Amino acid sequence: xxxxxxxLPSAKEVGTYDPDTLTNNFSDLxxxxxxxxxxxxxxxxxxxxxxxxxxxxxxxxxxxxxIRQISENNINGAAETIxxxxxxxxxxxxxxxxxxxxxxxxxxxxxxxxxxVLIGLLQRHAxxxxxxxxxPFKRAASTGRHIAVVGAGPAGLSCAHRLAMLGHxxxxxxxxxxxxxxxxxxxxxxxxxxxxxxxEVAFLLEIGGINIQYGQRLGDxxxxxxxxxxxxxxxLGLGLGTSRAxxxxxxxxxxxxxxxxxxxxxxxxxxxxxxxxxxRCIVIGAGNTAIDMATQMARLGATEVTLVYRRGVEAMxxxxxxxxxxxxxxxxxxxxxxxxxxxxxxxGHVAGMxxxxxxxxxxxxxxxxxxxxxxxxxIFKAIGQGFDSASLRDPTAAQxxxxxxxIQVDEMLRTSLPDVYAGGDCIKPGQDLTVQAVQxxxxxxxxxxxxxxxxxxxx
Amino acid sequence: xxxxxxxPPGKKNSGDSVVNGVDLSVNFAGIKAPNPFWLAxxxxxxxxxxxxxxxxxxxxxxxxxxxxxxxxxxxxxxxxSAHYGKNREVIGFNNIxxxxxxxxxxxxxxxxxxxxxxxxxxxxxSIMVPCVEEAWAYILPLVEATGxxxxxxxxxxxxxxxERGMGAAVGQNPDLIEKVTYWCKKHYSKxxxxxxxxxxxxxxxxxxxxxxxxxxxxxxINTINSITSIDLDNMVAKPTVGxxxxxxxxxxxxxxPIALNMVAEIARDPATPTLPISGIGGIAxxxxxxxxxxxxxxxxxxxxxxxxxxxxxxxxxxxxxxxWMAEKGYDSIDAFSRKAVPQTTDWKHLDINFKTIAHIxxxxxxxxxxxxxxxxxxxxxxxAKLTEEGARRYEVIEEECVGxxxxxxxxxxxxxxxxxxxxxxxxxxxxxxxxxxxxxxAS
Ligand SMILES: Cc1cc2nc3c(=O)[nH]c(=O)nc-3n(C[C@H](O)[C@H](O)[C@H](O)COP(=O)(O)OP(=O)(O)OC[C@H]3O[C@@H](n4cnc5c(N)ncnc54)[C@H](O)[C@@H]3O)c2cc1C
Ligand SMILES: Cc1cc2nc3c(=O)[nH]c(=O)nc-3n(C[C@H](O)[C@H](O)[C@H](O)COP(=O)(O)O)c2cc1C
Ligand code: SF4
Ligand code: SF4
Ligand code: SF4
Numbered sequence: 001x002x003x004x005x006x007x008l009p010s011a012k013e014v015g016t017y018d019p020d021t022l023t024n025n026f027s028d029l030x031x032x033x034x035x036x037x038x039x040x041x042x043x044x045x046x047x048x049x050x051x052x053x054x055x056x057x058x059x060x061x062x063x064x065x066x067i068r069q070i071s072e073n074n075i076n077g078a079a080e081t082i083x084x085x086x087x088x089x090x091x092x093x094x095x096x097x098x099x100x101x102x103x104x105x106x107x108x109x110x111x112x113x114x115x116x117v118l119i120g121l122l123q124r125h126a127x128x129x130x131x132x133x134x135x136p137f138k139r140a141a142s143t144g145r146h147i148a149v150v151g152a153g154p155a156g157l158s159c160a161h162r163l164a165m166l167g168h169x170x171x172x173x174x175x176x177x178x179x180x181x182x183x184x185x186x187x188x189x190x191x192x193x194x195x196x197x198x199x200e201v202a203f204l205l206e207i208g209g210i211n212i213q214y215g216q217r218l219g220d221x222x223x224x225x226x227x228x229x230x231x232x233x234x235x236l237g238l239g240l241g242t243s244r245a246x247x248x249x250x251x252x253x254x255x256x257x258x259x260x261x262x263x264x265x266x267x268x269x270x271x272x273x274x275x276x277x278x279x280r281c282i283v284i285g286a287g288n289t290a291i292d293m294a295t296q297m298a299r300l301g302a303t304e305v306t307l308v309y310r311r312g313v314e315a316m317x318x319x320x321x322x323x324x325x326x327x328x329x330x331x332x333x334x335x336x337x338x339x340x341x342x343x344x345x346x347x348g349h350v351a352g353m354x355x356x357x358x359x360x361x362x363x364x365x366x367x368x369x370x371x372x373x374x375x376x377x378x379i380f381k382a383i384g385q386g387f388d389s390a391s392l393r394d395p396t397a398a399q400x401x402x403x404x405x406x407i408q409v410d411e412m413l414r415t416s417l418p419d420v421y422a423g424g425d426c427i428k429p430g431q432d433l434t435v436q437a438v439q440x441x442x443x444x445x446x447x448x449x450x451x452x453x454x455x456x457x458x459x
Numbered sequence: 460x461x462x463x464x465x466x467p468p469g470k471k472n473s474g475d476s477v478v479n480g481v482d483l484s485v486n487f488a489g490i491k492a493p494n495p496f497w498l499a500x501x502x503x504x505x506x507x508x509x510x511x512x513x514x515x516x517x518x519x520x521x522x523x524x525x526x527x528x529x530x531x532x533x534x535x536x537x538x539x540s541a542h543y544g545k546n547r548e549v550i551g552f553n554n555i556x557x558x559x560x561x562x563x564x565x566x567x568x569x570x571x572x573x574x575x576x577x578x579x580x581x582x583x584x585s586i587m588v589p590c591v592e593e594a595w596a597y598i599l600p601l602v603e604a605t606g607x608x609x610x611x612x613x614x615x616x617x618x619x620x621x622e623r624g625m626g627a628a629v630g631q632n633p634d635l636i637e638k639v640t641y642w643c644k645k646h647y648s649k650x651x652x653x654x655x656x657x658x659x660x661x662x663x664x665x666x667x668x669x670x671x672x673x674x675x676x677x678x679x680i681n682t683i684n685s686i687t688s689i690d691l692d693n694m695v696a697k698p699t700v701g702x703x704x705x706x707x708x709x710x711x712x713x714x715x716p717i718a719l720n721m722v723a724e725i726a727r728d729p730a731t732p733t734l735p736i737s738g739i740g741g742i743a744x745x746x747x748x749x750x751x752x753x754x755x756x757x758x759x760x761x762x763x764x765x766x767x768x769x770x771x772x773x774x775x776x777x778x779x780x781x782x783w784m785a786e787k788g789y790d791s792i793d794a795f796s797r798k799a800v801p802q803t804t805d806w807k808h809l810d811i812n813f814k815t816i817a818h819i820x821x822x823x824x825x826x827x828x829x830x831x832x833x834x835x836x837x838x839x840x841x842x843a844k845l846t847e848e849g850a851r852r853y854e855v856i857e858e859e860c861v862g863x864x865x866x867x868x869x870x871x872x873x874x875x876x877x878x879x880x881x882x883x884x885x886x887x888x889x890x891x892x893x894x895x896x897x898x899x900x901a902s
Contacts, residue, residue, distance in 0.1 A: 036873060043546075047768055065775060072744045074779040 001265040004257040005276040005378055007349065012273040014301045022272050025299035029190040029325070030121065038125040042071035045117045048107055053119060056105035058431070059086035059439045063102060067122055079130030082123055083137070086442075087161045088154055090200050091183050092435045093124035094192050097288070099321040101435070135206040140167035145452055148173065148231040150218050153181020154434045155237030155424025157204055158441030159448075164209040166449045171231070173216035181239055183434065185264040188292040190299070218391045225396040228419060233448045236407065236415070236422040237441060240432070241388025246284065246381055250342040255350025259283065259293035259382035266296060278378030280304040282353055283331075284339060285382035286316040291326045293380050298329040305331045306374055310338040310358050310365060340371055342379065352376045387426055403428035412451075413444040421448060473517035474579055478781040485519070485792050487758045488650045488676035488735040490608045492581035494519035495752065495792050496773050499739050499760035500585035500611060500654075503770070505559060507569035511576070516770035517777060520581025522678075522760060525558035525613040526566055526598070528588050532557035540687045540697035542713060551713030552763045553687045555698060555705055558587050558613065563601070570605040581758075583652065587613040590629055592642050599646040609650035611678060612639060614665075630656035630681075633668035640672025650675040652737060655721075657683050657714075662721040663728045670731050677725065678737035678760060680718045682708025711763035715741030719754055726755025726800045743772070745779030752792060753799040811893050812885040815862040815878045817841070817855045823875040826851040830866035830876060838865050 011022060033041060045067040053063045062081050069078035082089035096102070098120040103109075106116035145168045149156045152174035160170040178184050183197040205212075216222045218238070227234045243258035245251060255278075269275060279302055283294040286309035298305045307326065309316060312335050316323060326333070337355040345351040352375040356367040387405040392398055401408040401416035406428040413421045423440025425432050476484035476493035483494040497520035498504050498513050505524040513521055534556055542551035559566060574582045584607045588594040602610060614630035629635045636653065643651045653669035655662060657680040666677050684706050686696045696704035718740025725731050738756030742748055743764035751759050764772055789795045819830070831853050834842045841859035845852040855866075867876040891900050 043548075047772075049769060065771075068772070068775050069779065072746060072775060072779050074745070074775070074782060077775070077778045077782055080778075 001261045002257070002276050004254050005278065007254060008276040008278055008377060010274050011277045011300045014277045014279055015303065017273065017301065019273060022300070026189045026193070026272060028193055032128060033118070033121050033125050038070060038122060041118050041122055042067050044108060046107060052105040052107060053102040057102045058433065058435045059092065059442070061085040061089065063119055066126060067117065070122055070126055075126055075129045076132065078126035080136050082126055086435065086438050087158055087204055088200060088434065088438045089123055090127035091192060091197065092438065093120050093127055095187050095434050096120055097319045097321065097433070100319050137165050137207055139164055139207060139209055143167040143452065145169065145232040146171065147233045147235065147448060148227045149235045149237060150227070151181065151237035151239060152179035152212055153237055153239050153424060153437065154183060155437035155441040156181070156235065157201060158438040159235045159237060159423065159445045160210045161204050161207055162442045162445035163448065164207045166445065168209070168449070170210045172210065172212040173218065173222055174212055174214050175217035177214050179212055185267055186260060187267070188263070188296060189267055219393040219397065223394040223396065224420070225394065228396065232452060233419045233421065235444050235448065236420065236426060237424045237437070238388070238391050238426040240385035240425045241391065242386045243381060244384045244386050246339050246383065248339055248342055250344060253342060253344055253348060253350055255377060256342060256379045256381070259289050259380040260385065262380060263293060263296065272300065275300060277301050278376065280376045281378045281380065282374055282376045283307045283380045283382055285309065285384070286318055287382060287384065288318050288322055290382035291318045291322045293382050294331040295326050295329045298331055306334060306376070307331055308334045308337050308355060310336065312336060337372070338367070343373065350376065350379055353379055385425070412447040413440060414447065473515060478777045479785055481781040481784045482791055483777060483781060485758050487737065488652065490520070490581050490583065490650055492519035492758065493579060494777055495758040496748065496776055497521060497581060497737070497758055497760045498765060499762040500525050500613060501762040502556070503762065503765050506561065507573050510573050513770050514577050514580050517773045518580070518770065520583065520758070522583045522585050522611050523566070523570055525585040525587050526563055527558045528594060529563055531562055532560050534560050535700045537698045537700050540707070542687045549711060549767055551687065551709055552711035552766070553685050553707040553709050554682070555707040567601055567605055570607055574606045582607045583609045583611050585611045585613045585654070590635055590639060595639065595642040596646045599643065603647055603649070609652060610643065610647060611652040611654050612643060613654050613681070614639065614656060630665060631659055633664050636665055636668040637672040640669050640674045644673035652676045652678050654681055655679040656681045657717060657721060662724050663730070666725040666728065666734060667730045670734055676735035676737060678739055679721055680714065680740045682710045683714055683717065685709030710740065712741045712743060715747060719750060722751060722756055723754045723800065723803050726797060727803055745776045745783065748776060748780055749783060752796050754803065755797050755800055757792070757796055807890045809889065810887045811890050812883055812888045814881040814883050816857055816860040816881060817862070817866050818877050818879045819853060819855055820875050820877070821852070823872050824853065825872055826853070827871060828853065829869045829871065833865050833869045838863055842866060
């Protein structure tokens, strides 16, 4: 996947390569709490009533309850409280931007302490240390219904698990050869280390009743009409498959590639040392993907990493906390500038980029007329993921109502086609957060269950 | 988009006696409840509104706030105070409230209705009326008519009521306990629980008196006489009523060790070996409850923890207790009730030849020196302070260590100091039989 950069030196060849440092650079960004730290932290929780942190958690985890369980040394109980609401609670504990979710709402921010309870790390403590002889959730009696889920990302997996719990049979159709979606291929390596994503999926599947078929791509070797015919309901958890283009000439030049493609390889490799590294590189965008890319490049050994964003710092989609991570890793940030031209060397490789300075005029972004150049061996674009319309190419899928590019759903996560539901990043409004995708999957499962039950009653 | 237009069914069912596959139900002196977690007679059980909320939250039973003679008691304003820890956590709780301040008629009506609506939960009525038979003969048929499962005699309120010849005054007099219990058995057909006051010298005397009177069970402890703190600027204790104060009744975490001992005393008293005990005092977690049950309680009652956190704590209590039981293979509350009683004995029966000594795990030690100074100043000078190339190091002088546990208690690091039992090669020898004991009994 990194072939556009294959002519660049590998991580082993740049700078002062040291395998241990490299491994370290990609180990846990926030190390887990020790037993004692978890105990002290759990006792900081006030066990608030109608807790604001719960309201802020997109997956409705009963936070005060699981923290009290930790403080009572009931780790399995704590884990079950978490997983009951969010079966991917282990990955959410690692990837949730807690600084804008639960922890931002924690009442401990207010008083003299000015510091929230470390909810994410406590959630991780419980899910890391749980130990069940058998899967903690039981399946209800079989309903005889069979549901198709397309996409084995957080949305699809969460939906499948809840459906299985409610007594349905589930088949997941996944385009890739591995489950997990962006948990497997997209999340920064230092946020979710080792093979956690895979282990979590294996745990989730222990409930039984879920079958995953790999290499099955809707819009390619799979049609929505067939799925609707063969299954009682269909859930679409397709995510966002394509990276937005810059719209400049030379976008296919060696040295320029989508950040997500590079991250995908970075997450999968067994040997970080063989990854191509651009000593000087540019990342375009200011979302979490851009920050992840810039930070990971710096940690691989790049010496000059420049992140360029067309607006000001305040407008950056990445949270303040994420921006700080990038800065700590020596990432330079340039704001109010947008790509103008890709600069190439005599061999046609990327040599840098010319940027047009921008400003806001009457509420609209406009070039000031000034330009500047940044030399670089590679450019990564991270200006957002788009919905891959190819997935909805077949005649039935093409009928799905859309809201912009994404799939339109109602409050029950129903699409415009009967018995077809959707959730996660591929719907509007998606928040592009793992935890939101998990919640959509869970809620859609309940909506499907209720609709099927109603049908049964009517029949 | 976090909510559906309908509520997905949750797994929690408050009335289920089976939690995590474990049956938590109890039959306490003939009173059945889906779990052993009951609310003690106090403000949380003052009226139907609270009690219904408690049942909805999953409590297995409640003891209704103590009923008395008409006219109802009158309370002062400013009623509670607390003994705080360094982080403002409430260690102990103090109150100067009286029994119910609502009319008997309203209480009886509400009790009747609640029992009708919640037949599967235990509902026990706490009563305190003057120490004359007519008073009991009058109120008991009224309580019996409510359909409640049993009564609890409040003979232990440490403030306010004793001044009227009720409560602790009765609870401190074994003859009166026996007499009142006897009247209750005479005028009431269902189980009678006698609630004991801890404000006495020997708790067993009260339990024995209750048994003699025909009690079906005892419950303990009620609150302990207390003053939590003094406002040093105004030279008055808390809670302050105007410019004065009075002693109150102490409860909450701080009283748990006292209550546990009193429960154990009764459980292992040969005079009351099978008398059912409802354990009360400082119970806030599943573990506290498990400890009371292991020492002889057949059900537990909670007041302060619910008052500080709300009724929902019962969820974590039931979850924690049932998981622990499953892990240990206990399939019912009875299966581990009283399990720690045989190992609780008098000092004189302990093995005088047993020897344990402290061991410091040098990898865990953070070199704070607390163990050293504790042992050096106040114990047996058994920890050596060494300075090795500028590094601090603390080592146990094994020959000197008497195994008092002080260093382990003061060490801030969990599991850093462990007490290691030693192989002495000596046989079990109780002090009763020790040749060094001038009053020894020949073995
Ligand atoms: C680089 C990057 C970093 C991120 N970091 C964070 C973070 O730190 N914290 C956070 O909360 N969120 C983060 N996100 C967002 C988060 O990963 C997503 O919101 C989440 O994964 C969405 O889940 P999903 O199931 O909707 O989609 P996905 O995870 O994208 O899963 C979709 C699945 O469907 C499959 N699929 C797609 N099309 C088809 C088809 N036609 N037929 C069959 N299968 C198909 C895909 O292969 C994939 O397995 C990040 C995203 C990116 C790109
Ligand atoms: C405010 C308050 C009022 C109480 N009122 C009564 C009462 O009316 N009758 C009674 O038997 N016990 C009463 N108690 C005592 C409790 O029932 C219980 O025995 C005691 O608080 C110990 O339990 P805890 O540590 O869980 O609070 C009261 C306690 C408090 C805090
Ligand atoms: S799922 Fe995420 S937002 Fe919710 S409590 Fe856990 S870390 Fe916080
Ligand atoms: S807001 Fe903070 S203190 Fe309150 S329950 Fe949530 S984590 Fe605990
Ligand atoms: S008290 Fe514990 S941590 Fe401190 S010096 Fe002693 S052994 Fe070490």
